[in-house]
Amino acid sequence: MSSNGSIDLEKTATSSTSGSIAISKTSSGNPIIYKAHHEASTIELCYDLFFVANLATLINYFKLFTLLWFTWLSTTLFDVRFSIDSVWNRLCKAVQFGVMTAFVFCGPIFDKYDTADDVRAYKSFAVVLCVSRSVIGVQYFVVMVQGRMFRQTLLPVGLSGLVHVCGSVAFLVTHFAFPHGGFTECGFRFVIAIVEGLLIFTIAIFWRIVSFKYTHLVERLQLLTLIIIGEGIIGMVKSVACITKGQSTNNSTEIGTVTAAVLLLYLLWMLYFDQLSHDRFGTVRQQIWSLLHYPLHGAILFCVEGNTSLIVWNSAVQGLKWIWSITPPNIAQPAAGFSTSEAYIDHLNTTMWDVQARFKSKPWNATYPWTRNLTAIANYTSTYGFATPEWNNRTSDIITRMFNNAQEFVFEAHADTLGKLNAVTTPNQSAAAHLQAIYDVFNVTVLQFYIGAGSMLLLLAVMYWFNKSHKTKLEFGEMITRVVVGFALIVVGVAAVMADKTTKGFKFSASNWIIAIVVLLFLLGKSRPNSSA
Numbered sequence: 001m002s003s004n005g006s007i008d009l010e011k012t013a014t015s016s017t018s019g020s021i022a023i024s025k026t027s028s029g030n031p032i033i034y035k036a037h038h039e040a041s042t043i044e045l046c047y048d049l050f051f052v053a054n055l056a057t058l059i060n061y062f063k064l065f066t067l068l069w070f071t072w073l074s075t076t077l078f079d080v081r082f083s084i085d086s087v088w089n090r091l092c093k094a095v096q097f098g099v100m101t102a103f104v105f106c107g108p109i110f111d112k113y114d115t116a117d118d119v120r121a122y123k124s125f126a127v128v129l130c131v132s133r134s135v136i137g138v139q140y141f142v143v144m145v146q147g148r149m150f151r152q153t154l155l156p157v158g159l160s161g162l163v164h165v166c167g168s169v170a171f172l173v174t175h176f177a178f179p180h181g182g183f184t185e186c187g188f189r190f191v192i193a194i195v196e197g198l199l200i201f202t203i204a205i206f207w208r209i210v211s212f213k214y215t216h217l218v219e220r221l222q223l224l225t226l227i228i229i230g231e232g233i234i235g236m237v238k239s240v241a242c243i244t245k246g247q248s249t250n251n252s253t254e255i256g257t258v259t260a261a262v263l264l265l266y267l268l269w270m271l272y273f274d275q276l277s278h279d280r281f282g283t284v285r286q287q288i289w290s291l292l293h294y295p296l297h298g299a300i301l302f303c304v305e306g307n308t309s310l311i312v313w314n315s316a317v318q319g320l321k322w323i324w325s326i327t328p329p330n331i332a333q334p335a336a337g338f339s340t341s342e343a344y345i346d347h348l349n350t351t352m353w354d355v356q357a358r359f360k361s362k363p364w365n366a367t368y369p370w371t372r373n374l375t376a377i378a379n380y381t382s383t384y385g386f387a388t389p390e391w392n393n394r395t396s397d398i399i400t401r402m403f404n405n406a407q408e409f410v411f412e413a414h415a416d417t418l419g420k421l422n423a424v425t426t427p428n429q430s431a432a433a434h435l436q437a438i439y440d441v442f443n444v445t446v447l448q449f450y451i452g453a454g455s456m457l458l459l460l461a462v463m464y465w466f467n468k469s470h471k472t473k474l475e476f477g478e479m480i481t482r483v484v485v486g487f488a489l490i491v492v493g494v495a496a497v498m499a500d501k502t503t504k505g506f507k508f509s510a511s512n513w514i515i516a517i518v519v520l521l522f523l524l525g526k527s528r529p530n531s532s533a
Helices: 008-016 042-058 064-081 089-108 120-147 151-177 184-206 218-244 252-272 283-291 292-325 343-357 369-384 389-413 415-422 431-467 473-499 511-527
Strands: none
Touching: 042 292, 064 120, 064 184, 064 218, 089 120, 120 151, 120 184, 151 184, 151 292, 151 511, 184 283, 218 252, 218 283, 218 292, 252 292, 252 431, 283 292, 283 431, 292 389, 292 431, 292 511, 343 369, 343 389, 369 389, 389 431, 389 511, 431 473, 431 511, 473 511
16 A cells, blocks of 8 residues: 555455455445444443453353353454444344353362362353353354355455354364363363454454454453553442441451452552553554453452452451460460469450450351360369369360361451352361461452462553554553563562461561552552553
8 A cells, every 4th residue: 555645455455344344335335334333332342241250250260261251351352443333233133142141150169179060061162162152153144144245244244254154063072072071171161252353353464354353342441451450349239248248347457458359449440541552553562462452351350359358358367367366375384473273264264255245247156166165174173173284285285176167257247258268178177277278368369369460460561562653762661660660579478478388477467568568569560640641
């Protein structure tokens, strides 16, 4: 194309064709107009909400997220170029709504703690993915037929339809070739989904007439990003409700953690939206930028879900610290400082009722029958005498068991952590084993949070580079800052968790700073108010 007075092929095709195909006619001579869309339609936004509905239930299953995201992408790449408001497209959209709903039912196959129905669910999931791609493929072929008078569009649109038909067949093959399910089948599906997305983008790169340059793809990705951040807000509100309902009082560290969590979500929004410059996008750069949203959305999910869990974790740690403060300092001599068994039993009784009063979501005496322990201690006094070596030995076992169960009860009083407790422990485990399993869960949560936050900054730096074709020195500085801060967050998270996993480690001693540190580093990464201004 010549530079002076030449026609921009992409713009001409988009403005006169639906985002790529011009005016076609029905058999009766009526025109079918595929007009360019510069904003998302209400039905597209409704479809996006089905995406976040799955995230709310299946956020921990990143493998499912991969299939879910690329299914959303396949539908979106068609919609932003060829979708019009018609009975046919509404019927196709209804099928896609059904596909997204089916993800909810198929999602439990990614729960490694419940494998009862995995074989049947794997086979059903293959059918769901097959139907999804079949519908999109048929939609492309319908567009190709309707726009057949424009020969330059036939090959790219037909190839796009063929890609999805082949993907549909490949997903169906997994239904029969992998009847038992497993890693191989799951991995094969990931490859199919990712290759599908890459091929559609590749077609748009080589045939600019079906590119995304003058479509609202950027807006759709921005809206989905906003919805995912919004899911973090919903999770945060649930966590705040959990800690306020779980305890009779909340201290300043809990309030500070919630404040930091709110600031974190606000900074996520600023870091993403402030760096976009629509007028500095190239065609190929735009498509690479769009595809980078897959790892970006994964990183944001790790970050916001970690943020949500750590609000509850900090509250639970405050409860643990209180339990530790009322635990006898010398378990070997539990009644040190008491002259009679009656005085010691009265003290324990008062302490247990204090535990009951502090955590109001469920009764402590119904969870653990501690009155039996007091009766047993009284019987030991009658048999062995108060504070004798045998009495100390037997009573210390009871006290250890009693306060270990009290620590476990702290997590049970925070309802959001109870699911984690049940998932990683068995009923036959002791209270101490239950506690260690929960601590391990939150080791992973802290790592997830910091790695998600750091990866997000690294990806934003890469996307910043693709978004801006001609960069100033200040913009280069911003990208370098985000890379440095991103790596720093990952290193801090790994070092903080791995260095000391005991109850004296960072995860416990500085639980109220876990989120705040990320907020401070995000502020450093956000070096000026609006990069696109």
